[in-house]
Amino acid sequence: MCSLFMSCDSNEKKSEEVNLYSQRHYSVDELQYENFTKLTGIKVNVIKANADELIERLKNEGENSPADLFITVDAGKLQKAAELELLQKVSNSKINDNVSNDLKDKNGYWVPITYRARIVVYSNDRVNKNDLSTYEDLANEKWKGRILVRSSSNAYNQALMSSMVANLGSDVASSWSNGIVKNFARDPKGSDRDQVKAIAAGQGDLAIVNSYYIGLLLSSKKEEELNAGKSVSVFFPNQEDRGSHINVSGIGLTKNSPNKENAIKLMEYLTGEEAQNTYVNNSYEYAANPKVKPSKIVQAWGTFKRDELDLNMLGKFRQEAIRIFDKTGWK
DSSP states (O other), X not given: OOOSSSOSOTTSOOOOEEEXXXXXXXXXXXXXXXXXXXXXXXXXXXXXXXXXXXXXXXXXXXXXXOOOEEEEXXXXXXXXXXXXXXXXXXXXXXXXXXXXXXXXXXXXXXXXXXXXXXXXEEETTTOOGGGOOOTGGXXXXXXXXXXXXXXXXXXXXXHHXXXXXXXXXXXHHHHHHHHHHHTBSSOOOSOHHHHHHHHHTTSOSEEEEEHHHHHHHHTOSSHHHHHHHHTEEEEOSOTTTTOBOEEEEEXXXXXXXTTHHHHHHHXXXXXXXXXXXXXXXXXXXXXXXXXXXXXXXXXXXXXXXXXXXXXXXXXXXXXXXXHHHHHHTOO
């Protein structure tokens, strides 16, 4: 049988390969796969789409799926794939040793490759750092007309709301969402980068964004982006209690992986120190491997306490999070 990944010429010798279904869209990933191929001779084939489309594809293909690995930027989508029995457990001492314990899937179906915090960034000119404390405090009326954030349809915001439900319960999470909506500087729109640019333009005073976007702005060759990054400072919420909400980019071995041995080799490589250093210095994410330090830009923000919530909860409470967004008018 021929596929998007395989030649239809039955006489052609099958090459060493591994097939990825990936939600990630960062240039650093192409670099990682090139480096892996140079090292091992194994060709990496990638199909990109959003996580739900890839999950649907895996379901429809079933046993005939050419995919070996499923990669997403959200633990909730990995949990969904595992729940739908699209992934198989990986028991590998090298991968296990490469990754921080609190980032791992407790059920063994997926492996983190990087993580990021959902942080607050604030105007250097208009916000006093001492006025910031927790995610919950962002619902305080002192922030009325000052908060910028992207749409509730965004997976990063859905994961944050899922963490609020998991940690505090639906009632508290709903009240929080109501307060945030009342404090919007404008209707949610645009990317995380756009929220920072809006602070620089004076359209709001603080924003909820993923940490690596600040690294990308501060390393940008574009003057507008660099200036936007310089106009704000980074704040990690909830350092006095549970810690800041994090999410992972992670990788799961598909249930019907046709190149399982090669797939596991790639998982070993991506969680190893060489690849982890490549991630942190190009995408400004945090390494899942505890031996690898953040980039210098990210190190300048200091260390932070991360919420050690079971990351599968970001999938378990996703529908409740969406319900709360809809109920409270977070567009």
